Amino acid sequence: MSLVMDILTICAVSAGALFFLAGTVGLLRFPDTLTRLHALTKVDNLGLGLIVLGLLPQTSSVLFAVKLVFVWLLVQLSGAVVTQLIAGAVRHHGADG
Amino acid sequence: MPAATALEATTADGALLVRAIILPVVGILLSFVLGGRYAERIAAFLLPAGLCVACIVFLKIWQSETSLSYIVGNWKPPLGITLRADGLSVAMMVAMAIVICLIGVFAHANFDSRVASVETRAPMVFWVMLMAISGAMNMIFFGGDLFTLYVALELLTFAAVPLVCLDGRAETLQAALRYLLFALLGSILYLVGTALLYGSYGTLDIVLMSQRVQIEPATLAAATLMTVGLFAKTALFPLHLWLPPAHAGAPAAASAVLSAVVVKGSFFLVVRLWFDAMPGLLSVAASQFIGVLGASAIICGNIVALRQKRLKLLIAYSTVAQIGYLFLMFPLAADPLHLQYGDVLTGGMLQAISHATAKAAMFMAAGLVYAALGHDQISELGGIARALPMTMFAFGLGGLCLIGLPPTGGFLAKWLLLEATIATEQWWWAIVIVAGGLLTSAYVFIVLSRAMGPPSAPLILRAAVPKYQEVAALGLALLSVLLGLVALGPIDVLQVGRPEAPMAWLR
Amino acid sequence: MPSLLLGASVFVLLTVALGLFAILRRSADVDRLMAVQLLGTGGVAILLLLAVATETPSVMDVAVMLALFAAFAAVAFVRDASGASSEVRGE
Amino acid sequence: MNAATLFGLCGAALVGIGLYGLITNPEPLRKILAFNLLGSGVFLLFGIIARRAAAAGLGGDPVPQAMVITAIVVAFAATAMAIALVQRLGDETGQASISSDSSETGEEKS
Amino acid sequence: MSIASVFDVALVALILTIGASAILVRTAFAAVVMFVVYGLLLSMAWVRLHAVDVALTEAAIGGGMTGLLLLGAVARSRSVNVDSVRVGYPLRLAAGALCALVAAGLAVAIFYPPAPVPTLAPMVMENLPPSGLGNPVAGVLFVFRALDTLLEKVVLLLALLGVWSLAPDHAWGGTPGLQVYARPDPTLIFLAQLLPPVGIVFGIYMCWVGAKDPGGAFQGGTVLAAMWLLVIVAGLQKAPAIGRLWLRVLLVTGPVLFLAIGLAGWVFADAFLAYPAGYAKPLIVAVEAALTLSIAVALGMLAAGPPVRAQQQ
Known part of the structure; x- marks a missing residue:
């Protein structure tokens, strides 16, 4: 059982880390601000999400697990709002902000 | 644990020390809730109460000839904090309490909080900050722990900076900003030192530290950084640039507090550091270097003061010079061959106290002149001595004290320092002291002769000066003169709690 | 398992660092803001990994703290942008 | 070299960097920022001293840690006061020379 | 070198780079953004130093609140642009030397801890x-x-x-x-x-x-x-x-x-x-x-x- 869990953890955390890499590459390569913003949201959603998913089997208590999910939700919320705000600013002032 | 910790306990009257610190804190908290209209009344009650406590502590220590200590929360150092009062602290405490009280009397005219029907800005800020300064000074005098002293130092900074720019003009704001940056740099350097010392000795308690301290790289680095930081706060010579604009730009009562009281706080910490926390660590070369800084301050400060056109700036530059005298005690006290330790410390402290009284009187006098004339151009002071005789008399007496003429406190202080230069065969400092006195007498004479001369145009006083303000200034000036008489009386109190001789030389 | 999680945290730190430099090289303010956002998320991930790897639950509170404060830079920035374009209320 | 020493060297370097910024940067706001950097370097020194003294089942000596918390709050208060001063100064001097600075705002963003 | 020390070295390198660029970068806004990033990194350093209490404080005050204050100040000072006259080169060199000396002194002081650490x-x-x-x-x-x-x-x-x-x-x-x-x-x-x-x-x-x-x-x-x-x-x-x-x-x-x-x-x-x-x-x-x-x-x-x-x- 614990082996399955460990494999799950390894897969999910690695995948999450790869999404961080992918998001970063996107930030580097994408041509304009809005598409770079898009890459950033992928990091927020999937990168952190997968890492949290991978960490869940390793937690020792329920409270711990709840906190993990809570952190993820919090980042979702603030990430979404921040991208909205940035996008709005870009629309108002052009990419130079 | 060393034996001394086991012995140390709260002494019978130690609780007085806590009272001296709590009183101002209570005043600040009360003023916030009751509002600025009551701030002055609270201060009018609490500052004299603080003076009473100070006098009681002074008498106890003078009579019993032992220091007081109080262990806060019954947690002994190194874990807890101890408050200690020795001769140096009580002498300074009483002097500062008197000066602050008289400044309070003087400030009533400018910061009367009851004239308006609602809370107003300047009175609220001034009175709360005045109480905060008195509390912070007490904390600095009693604090037995280097980190507590850091907090006290910050308390002093935050109380002093807003006083500089109370009138909100651009140039005073600039001065306040510069002062704040210097002060913050000073306290952060001090903080680095406490970190390193804690890392080396596992305590920040001054007495424990003095038992454990050794000459090693970390300690020397810590001591250097702390000293430089405190120099910046005290405005010793190359780090003095913030002082003249800040002290000259503030309202008269605030200038008096800043010049007379606030700079003494960081100076006192330098003394604590080198003579109590790390006795004997000061090398001869380092002490000579500090002496050179002090000497440069005396010469440069006085020369620049001589060239000032405005009275308040002249007094501010004279503060730079007088601070220099304070640091002459380091080369004189650190001389390894002659143990003139005690007398030199006494001289230094007397200089601090007499400068406090004289300088406060002079700033008040300058403030009154400004109020009466609407300017403080020295060249146009003619006739003011006839219009405000008491004020100019106070200014003159303060000037005598700064010059160091007998029987003033300044004379006694400089005499003790001069004696030490002879005893330790360091004649070069004697030249500086005498030259400084001559330069000081030159600018005091210039101001007085202008003031007594005839006016160029018929003198019109813009405002009547309240009598009690003049009396407050004169009172302080008389105190600075009478201070010379302490030689007959309680001067021994300064030696209470001093070790017989600096220990490290004997090691 | 702890060493794997630590390794993952090193990986995330390095990618975040890479992204950080790239974004900070650009001169537009919006890109700089994205750097803050990226590091906020990356920092949360790193702290979570550290918390589990070293079995110190309290580290997770630090992650919560970062997540709570991550939005603030953007809020302050947009406040500036909208303040510059139109009248700020009350002034 | 252990972790404590590494972070200690980092703290020492930050003190140097912050001090440099405080001395050489003419802009008050940048000076304030440099002061904060300098402060955080000093706090790190406290941190490594605490870490170095780990004992009794604790990851570090709690006494310096508590001191850092106190010092961080004090540093924040100092920053707030300094920034308020800078802004008031800007208001006072800005009113005198509003015309001269309007041309520079666009340039700074590019 | 263990993985943990790789992490520490990377973190320290990042902190120093970001810190230095916060001082050296041209515009005030960029400097403040750097400082916010720096605050976030620093709270990780505190976690690595086993000082979670401090990490929490640093994340909240050092990064969050101070960053907010500085960003607000930068936003307002943009309309009243301060002319940034750079300090002269010799002075900068002297300041650099002084600061390097201070940093080196501190480094020496912490490099040799007392034998039994108090x-x-x-x-x-x-x-x-x-x-x-x-x-x-x-x-x-x-x-x-x-x-x-x-x-x-x-x-x-x-x-x-x-x-x-x-x-x-x-x-x-x-x-x-x-x-x-x-x-x-x-x-x-x-x-x-x-x-x-x-x-x-x-x-x-x-x-x-x-x-x-x-x-x-x-x-x-x-x-x-x-x-x-x-x-x-x-x-x-x-x-x-x-x-x-x-x-x-x-x-x-x-x-x-x-x-x-x-x-x-x-x-x-x-x-x-x-x-x-x-x-x-x-x-x-x-x-x-x-x-x-x-x-x-x-x-x-x-x-x-x-x-x-x-x-x-």
Whole structure:
């Protein structure tokens, strides 16, 4: 059982880390601000999400697990709002902000 | 644990020390809730109460000839904090309490909080900050722990900076900003030192530290950084640039507090550091270097003061010079061959106290002149001595004290320092002291002769000066003169709690 | 398992660092803001990994703290942008 | 070299960097920022001293840690006061020379 | 080299680079953004130094609140651009040499720790049980060095009064000049409605957990302050006038309670700031709760700046 869990953890955390890499590459390569913003949201959603998913089997208590999910939700919320705000600013002032 | 910790306990009257610190804190908290209209009344009650406590502590220590200590929360150092009062602290405490009280009397005219029907800005800020300064000074005098002293130092900074720019003009704001940056740099350097010392000795308690301290790289680095930081706060010579604009730009009562009281706080910490926390660590070369800084301050400060056109700036530059005298005690006290330790410390402290009284009187006098004339151009002071005789008399007496003429406190202080230069065969400092006195007498004479001369145009006083303000200034000036008489009386109190001789030389 | 999680945290730190430099090289303010956002998320991930790897639950509170404060830079920035374009209320 | 020493060297370097910024940067706001950097370097020194003294089942000596918390709050208060001063100064001097600075705002963003 | 040390080396390198560029970068805005990033990195460093209490404080105050203050200042100073005359090259060189000397001196000082490293950790742990606290840092702050903590609250109040003192005379007693949105922004309002309840719960949790785990009044208070500021910035609530009685009362509640309990210790435990045996924990928790509120209000008002508008009667 614990082996399955460990494999799950390894897969999910690695995948999450790869999404961080992918998001970063996107930030580097994408041509304009809005598409770079898009890459950033992928990091927020999937990168952190997968890492949290991978960490869940390793937690020792329920409270711990709840906190993990809570952190993820919090980042979702603030990430979404921040991208909205940035996008709005870009629309108002052009990419130079 | 060393034996001394086991012995140390709260002494019978130690609780007085806590009272001296709590009183101002209570005043600040009360003023916030009751509002600025009551701030002055609270201060009018609490500052004299603080003076009473100070006098009681002074008498106890003078009579019993032992220091007081109080262990806060019954947690002994190194874990807890101890408050200690020795001769140096009580002498300074009483002097500062008197000066602050008289400044309070003087400030009533400018910061009367009851004239308006609602809370107003300047009175609220001034009175709360005045109480905060008195509390912070007490904390600095009693604090037995280097980190507590850091907090006290910050308390002093935050109380002093807003006083500089109370009138909100651009140039005073600039001065306040510069002062704040210097002060913050000073306290952060001090903080680095406490970190390193804690890392080396596992305590920040001054007495424990003095038992454990050794000459090693970390300690020397810590001591250097702390000293430089405190120099910046005290405005010793190359780090003095913030002082003249800040002290000259503030309202008269605030200038008096800043010049007379606030700079003494960081100076006192330098003394604590080198003579109590790390006795004997000061090398001869380092002490000579500090002496050179002090000497440069005396010469440069006085020369620049001589060239000032405005009275308040002249007094501010004279503060730079007088601070220099304070640091002459380091080369004189650190001389390894002659143990003139005690007398030199006494001289230094007397200089601090007499400068406090004289300088406060002079700033008040300058403030009154400004109020009466609407300017403080020295060249146009003619006739003011006839219009405000008491004020100019106070200014003159303060000037005598700064010059160091007998029987003033300044004379006694400089005499003790001069004696030490002879005893330790360091004649070069004697030249500086005498030259400084001559330069000081030159600018005091210039101001007085202008003031007594005839006016160029018929003198019109813009405002009547309240009598009690003049009396407050004169009172302080008389105190600075009478201070010379302490030689007959309680001067021994300064030696209470001093070790017989600096220990490290004997090691 | 702890060493794997630590390794993952090193990986995330390095990618975040890479992204950080790239974004900070650009001169537009919006890109700089994205750097803050990226590091906020990356920092949360790193702290979570550290918390589990070293079995110190309290580290997770630090992650919560970062997540709570991550939005603030953007809020302050947009406040500036909208303040510059139109009248700020009350002034 | 252990972790404590590494972070200690980092703290020492930050003190140097912050001090440099405080001395050489003419802009008050940048000076304030440099002061904060300098402060955080000093706090790190406290941190490594605490870490170095780990004992009794604790990851570090709690006494310096508590001191850092106190010092961080004090540093924040100092920053707030300094920034308020800078802004008031800007208001006072800005009113005198509003015309001269309007041309520079666009340039700074590019 | 273990993985942990690879992490540490990478973190230190990143901190130093970001820190140096915060000083050297050209525009003030870029520097402030760097500083915010720097604050985030630093809280990771504190985690690595096993100082979670400090990491929490640094994340909240060092990165969050200071960043907010600096960003706000940069935003306003843009319209009044300061002409940045660079300091001359020789002076910069001299300053660089001096700073390198200081850094090197410090590096030497910490490179050679004393042979048995002095520590108070065992003494703290030995004396902690009577207080009923589980968090040694809270023990130091509220039991052993309570005087420092009390005085620091006074420092905070003085700094606040100092900030207020920069108001023009006519605005005294009025509302602070915290910049709010001109137009209500739906996204921001959404955030300001959703985040504060979460933040408030977390702030209270921080304060409550501080007795046994990392956390406490400072960290909790900062979170509450941040949430308050968010609500004000979004325009959902107005910043209070500084003359308000409730504001003043909240500001002093914590210090007053602390002082009162300290004075009660004089009577009941025969020393100022000592706690009577058996009552230590409830008393400390009460003090922390009151302090959390006071700190929240003080930090929030500090960040909000001096009053600029007279209060409408």
